Amino acid sequence: MGKFRSPEIETASRHTMRIVQSDRLADMVRRVYENVPFYKKKLDECGIRPEDIKSVDDLSKLPFTNKTDLRDNYPYGLFALPLGQVTEIHASSGTTGKQTVVGYTENDLKTWGECAARAITAAGGTHEDVLHVSYGYGLFTGGLGLHYGGQAMGSTVIPASSGNTARQLTIMQDFGSTILCCTPSYAMYLGESREEAGIPLSAIHLKAGIFGAEPWTEQMRKSIEEKLGIKAYDIYGLSEVMGPGVAFECECQDGLHVNEDFFIPEIIDPETGEVLPDGEYGELVFTCITKEALPLIRYRTRDITCLTHGTCACGRTLVKMGKPRGRSDDMLIIRGVNVFPSQIEEVLLHTKGVTANYQIVVERVNNLDTLEVRVEMAPGMDFDAVRLVEEKEREIKGRLHSVLGLSASVTIVEPKSIERSEGKAKRIIDNRHTYD
Ligand code: DLL
Numbered sequence: 001m002g003k004f005r006s007p008e009i010e011t012a013s014r015h016t017m018r019i020v021q022s023d024r025l026a027d028m029v030r031r032v033y034e035n036v037p038f039y040k041k042k043l044d045e046c047g048i049r050p051e052d053i054k055s056v057d058d059l060s061k062l063p064f065t066n067k068t069d070l071r072d073n074y075p076y077g078l079f080a081l082p083l084g085q086v087t088e089i090h091a092s093s094g095t096t097g098k099q100t101v102v103g104y105t106e107n108d109l110k111t112w113g114e115c116a117a118r119a120i121t122a123a124g125g126t127h128e129d130v131l132h133v134s135y136g137y138g139l140f141t142g143g144l145g146l147h148y149g150g151q152a153m154g155s156t157v158i159p160a161s162s163g164n165t166a167r168q169l170t171i172m173q174d175f176g177s178t179i180l181c182c183t184p185s186y187a188m189y190l191g192e193s194r195e196e197a198g199i200p201l202s203a204i205h206l207k208a209g210i211f212g213a214e215p216w217t218e219q220m221r222k223s224i225e226e227k228l229g230i231k232a233y234d235i236y237g238l239s240e241v242m243g244p245g246v247a248f249e250c251e252c253q254d255g256l257h258v259n260e261d262f263f264i265p266e267i268i269d270p271e272t273g274e275v276l277p278d279g280e281y282g283e284l285v286f287t288c289i290t291k292e293a294l295p296l297i298r299y300r301t302r303d304i305t306c307l308t309h310g311t312c313a314c315g316r317t318l319v320k321m322g323k324p325r326g327r328s329d330d331m332l333i334i335r336g337v338n339v340f341p342s343q344i345e346e347v348l349l350h351t352k353g354v355t356a357n358y359q360i361v362v363e364r365v366n367n368l369d370t371l372e373v374r375v376e377m378a379p380g381m382d383f384d385a386v387r388l389v390e391e392k393e394r395e396i397k398g399r400l401h402s403v404l405g406l407s408a409s410v411t412i413v414e415p416k417s418i419e420r421s422e423g424k425a426k427r428i429i430d431n432r433h434t435y436d
Helices: 012-034 037-045 056-061 067-072 108-123 141-153 166-177 184-196 216-228 341-349 386-404
Strands: 088-092 102-106 130-135 156-158 181-183 208-212 231-240 243-249 257-260 263-268 282-288 299-305 332-334 337-341 352-366 370-375 409-413 428-432
Touching: 012 037, 012 056, 012 282, 056 263, 056 409, 067 102, 088 141, 102 108, 102 243, 108 141, 108 231, 108 243, 130 141, 130 166, 141 156, 141 181, 141 243, 166 184, 181 184, 184 216, 208 216, 208 409, 216 341, 231 257, 332 352, 332 370, 337 341, 341 352, 341 370, 341 386, 370 386, 386 409
Parallel strands: 130 156, 130 181, 181 208, 208 231, 352 428, 370 409
Antiparallel strands: 088 102, 231 243, 243 257, 263 282, 282 299, 332 337, 352 370
16 A cells, blocks of 8 residues: 555645535535525525535635534534434534534545545555554544544554553553554553553554644654654544544644545634635634535634645645644633643743643632643652742743743642543633633
8 A cells, every 4th residue: 555545636736626626516515505404594695506606716705604503503403414314423522502413424434434544544554554543432523533544444443442541551562553543642641651651662563643633732742752652643623524534644744634625624814704825824614525414614613723735745735734723712811912722832841841731720810810830840850849849930930921921820730640631631721700
């Protein structure tokens, strides 16, 4: 097996890709107009007839779809087919309000497997690999998404699911796992646990990891690669669009190729909705051009990133998205200042003596927002040396101030005192709404 799963698509010329996208887009708009009353109403209101959409150049004429549209039509209101033709249901966890319910037909599941298989192939995987899937199985799309990808490749899939870290390490050694799939925070935890258990790198056979479902930094990549002795690849997706495999990293580890023959990406200014050019950061929007059960038009992801067209050093021409910087709805506004958790993470990862295990706690005291960053000291540092801890706290505080333009209190805590996550890490504790 070569380094591309679908070379004719992954290395297609822009001209060819535009033809594929245009045909699929026109077909999809006709399907949703005929089958989804919500979209018929929306397109009628905008004065758009399906025949007005002939090519990708017409995309920006179409209205956006928001998460609230899915919630308002809970559970199946935006489905383009009756349930009898829907094979599988998933749902996104959603921290507030109702969950968002998504559906897949047999063909949709095939496409999903194909997308995830492209990601596994780009990470060096073949049918000979043993894919250890430690994303959660269930309504969350992580577990089954990579599972379908592995099956499409003919690899050996271990559906380990998340949790029971000691058992994961035993399986890894005994079953000969070669590619690990889980969240980057769980990969860190597995790496730490391997070190603690005294399992040498030579006892595990991993060569690569496919990590996503949450933002992670380059420093975290380096740490995971060292702790597990692997090359770590990013994978992106969201339940509403497909799940893992919407975009994936290649060996260049410099941005994620979007499977744009299935999902057309755009970057918009989140305030005005205007489409932004290559290289500019804004909100990522996807149009699902082949989905049968739940085709969404210009779905606003809330993820902040940018797009770059061109030929990658790996040979792929699939447009690349930058590593997502976080979500616009993750952004904290503290005393009027915009703060992204990733900015804090960068500072911590660049500080010697502390780890990537941290929590951000926001409170409102006497009508004033306070920001506290708790971070674990690196193992082996002398936690009892009060002066040392205070110095480190002052150093981090100073760096945070220069990056954020805001003063934060910093508390260094003992190694292992911040709860580990087996899925997406919970880094932010915002207690302000409690006092509203
Ligand atoms: O997290 C799907 C997934 C599973 C992707 C496994 C990759 C691996 P949701 O639970 O619906 O779906 O959450 C989607 O997670 O809008 C992003 O904010 C975030 N996200 C997903 N992948 C990445 C990534 C899955 N690689 C939301 N980097 C998205 C940064 C990511 N954020």
